Amino acid sequence: MTVLVTGGAGYIGSHTCLELLQAGKDVLVLDNFANSSAESLKRVQELAGKELKFVEGDIRDRALLDSLFSENDIESVVHFAGLKAVGESTEIPLDYFDNNVSGTVTLLQAMKAAQVFRFVFSSSATVYGDPHTVPILESFPLSVTNPYGRTKLMVEDVCRDLAASDERWSIALLRYFNPAGAHPSGRIGEQPNGIPNNLVPYITQVAIGQREALNVFGDDYDTPDGTGVRDYLHVVDLAIGHLCALQKVSKQTGCVAYNLGTGTGYSVLDMVKAFEKASGKAIAYNITARRPGDIACCYADPTFAEAELGWKAEKTLDQMMADSWRWQSQNPNGFAPS
Numbered sequence: 646m647t648v649l650v651t652g653g654a655g656y657i658g659s660h661t662c663l664e665l666l667q668a669g670k671d672v673l674v675l676d677n678f679a680n681s682s683a684e685s686l687k688r689v690q691e692l693a694g695k696e697l698k699f700v701e702g703d704i705r706d707r708a709l710l711d712s713l714f715s716e717n718d719i720e721s722v723v724h725f726a727g728l729k730a731v732g733e734s735t736e737i738p739l740d741y742f743d744n745n746v747s748g749t750v751t752l753l754q755a756m757k758a759a760q761v762f763r764f765v766f767s768s769s770a771t772v773y774g775d776p777h778t779v780p781i782l783e784s785f786p787l788s789v790t791n792p793y794g795r796t797k798l799m800v801e802d803v804c805r806d807l808a809a810s811d812e813r814w815s816i817a818l819l820r821y822f823n824p825a826g827a828h829p830s831g832r833i834g835e836q837p838n839g840i841p842n843n844l845v846p847y848i849t850q851v852a853i854g855q856r857e858a859l860n861v862f863g864d865d866y867d868t869p870d871g872t873g874v875r876d877y878l879h880v881v882d883l884a885i886g887h888l889c890a891l892q893k894v895s896k897q898t899g900c901v902a903y904n905l906g907t908g909t910g911y912s913v914l915d916m917v918k919a920f921e922k923a924s925g926k927a928i929a930y931n932i933t934a935r936r937p938g939d940i941a942c943c944y945a946d947p948t949f950a951e952a953e954l955g956w957k958a959e960k961t962l963d964q965m966m967a968d969s970w971r972w973q974s975q976n977p978n979g980f981a982p983s
């Protein structure tokens with residue numbers, strides 16, 4: 646039986662494909678390379694010592710999806726494919742609704758036609774908006790502040806309505822907090838397009854001299870050192886969370902959301918210090934204005950995922966930083982040849 650992984654060539658998808666192969670699963674990846682390359686899948690197969698099947702194509706292509714379902718013995722779908730840049734989503738919202746919402750609806754239609762009802766979806770802590778308190782529980786009110794976040798909440802709503810309409814569906818909505826780090830081999834990791842939006846890739850690019858200094862977006866938040874606090878989660882822990890979710894959707898039906906985070910918040914300056922310790926490199930930084938749309942503090946209560954999925958983040962911040970640095974220093978151009 647095969648797991649279809651959409652967006653499997655991307656950052657989180659590639660780490661999840663590796664864990665799936667290592668757990669003995671057959672994997673079929675569908676990716677259009679909008680934000681990735683085939684090199685990541687080549688390396689995943691090298692690391693696993695096993696092959697996966699790969700198709701270059703788009704989740705919005707219904708005919709292609711139908712042929713994948715009819716030609717492969719697919720039992721479940723892990724759905725990563727989508728666009729993910731918050732700033733870009735405010736400039737080209739239609740592309741985000743088309744890829745993330747229409748694309749997911751097309752995928753779910755093809756699944757229904759093929760009678761495949763097990764679905765694991767990449768949601769995001771962004772669906773909690775600006776929470777009144779932390780740590781964040783799954784039962785907290787949902788709200789969003791940008792088109793990207795809206796696509797995640799819309800797909801969550803689609804999934805809840807779908808599961809309510811037909812009890813054969815079994816859906817896990819995985820609300821990721823802040824994925825960071827890379828595989829400890831240094832062979833796969835995150836390859837941001839252009840100037841990184843996210844903190845850790847920006848720090849690692851400063852460390853290799855691709856950027857001059859980190860801009861710390863505000864030091865006047867109501868947090869211990871005034872800088873933003875987030876729940877950074879090692880990407881390998883996150884990948885393993887998908888295996889736990891796949892187990893769960895094979896045993897129960899309905900649509901359930903799970904927080905995937907560590908439960909610990911670190912500030913921007915904590916992250917800079919941790920990176921300096923792991924890499925031995927000094928990180929130049931400037932305090933600048935707050936980034937519009939940022940919130941002060943966001944971290945998970947991960948106890949529901951532990952109780953229900955048997956999943957808990959195991960890796961430390963030091964490991965996250967050491968692995969990010971290994972990936973960045975060994976692959977200064979990401980997956981492109983140097």
Ligand code: NAD
Pocket residue numbers: 651652653654655656657658675676677678679680681682702703704705724725726727728729744748767768769770821822823824
């Ligand atoms: P990524 O961009 O590295 O991976 C997404 C993959 O999907 C890429 O390989 C891309 O080429 C592919 N893709 C995009 N549109 C497609 C389409 N229409 N058809 C087929 N393939 C398509 O991103 P990631 O960081 O690995 O994120 C994976 C998922 O997790 C996304 O849905 C993202 O929104 C979600 N997520 C990411 C984060 C994060 O901080 N990285 C946080 C919360 C949620």
Ligand code: UFG
Pocket residue numbers: 729731769770771821822823842843844845847859860861862863872873874875913936939
């Ligand atoms: N930050 C800086 N400088 C930078 C980049 C980030 O100071 O150059 C700060 C931010 O202000 C924030 C923290 O570092 O306090 C983390 O910022 P990221 O951009 O890495 O992460 P966010 O929490 O803002 O957003 C991430 C994903 C979103 C997702 C959200 C919630 O990028 O897609 O988590 O899951 F919606």
